[in-house]
Amino acid sequence: TQTLHQLAAAKGKYFGSATDNGELSDTAYTAVLGGGEFGQTTPGNSMKWDATEPTRGTFSFTRGDAIVTFAQSHNMTVRGHTLVWHSQLPSWVGSLPAAEVQPAMVNHITQVATHFKGKVFAWDVVNEPFNEDGTFRATPFYNAMGSSYVATALRAARAADPDAKLYVNDYNTDGLGAKSDAMYNLVKQLKADGVPIDGVGFQAHLAIQYGFPSQMQQNLQRFADLGVDVAITELDVRMVLPRDATKDATQATYYSNVVKACVAVTRCVGVTIWDYTDKYSWVPSVFSGQGAALPWDENLQKKPTAYNAIVAAL
């Protein structure tokens, strides 16, 4: 039998899982993470601004480097995540005078992308730029520079690492709607302006109680038709606990639908689940009463419903 990554690779794509530093000391966990199911990984936290530049001008790459080292020794590629984001942003950035935000952002991008040059194949350069209604989120970057911060960030990333694929990434843009229209219009404008953008990431943090995103395949395709790659970057499918067979079955159809949408779109380069086991899922800590979002349970056992649905979709 073939692994998830082998099945994806046969279609010219990768199948990956996020991970984090604390988990790398769990040998039962790393046996699966590095055991062939996944050809790609994304550091869940360790390349974010608060991890890499907690104090202005003082950079720390130790934790990011540890993920890269694990990946390299297990034949996994790495997506860099993330350079510019309003969350997990040290408070010193938000306290800067407006005129200093752009130089601080450009320096952060330059230092981090230069350090990881040759070690990551892609960067989520800008993460979560939009509100649900499609307006720009009022972040320290937007507040200081307006929407041009996105182009400035992409240009800085390209200058630092010309070989990395540069992405803008967001959630609730997986299907058609106001927020994905906003992302579409942004990418179209960036392309028209000659700004270096190579891809759009769709986080795909889904919840069975909210329904499946509208026309996901068509949505991915319209971005691809703008001349960018697309990727499913943080897939998980949560439910209101407790699990039961009905919820598991619905979850499996969601996993299947997402993977099928990527497979159907030539420019969809791969799928990353936001860690592979419920043991290390971010969901229960953020969405009270919800969980069981990943294809492996908290005992590192495959859930036949979700796992087999992914296999069948690849």
Ligand code: XIL
């Ligand atoms: C999450 C991590 O998984 C958690 O460990 C952390 O506490 C908060 O961030 N969108 C993103 C990711 O782009 O970086 C987030 O990751 C999940 C939502």
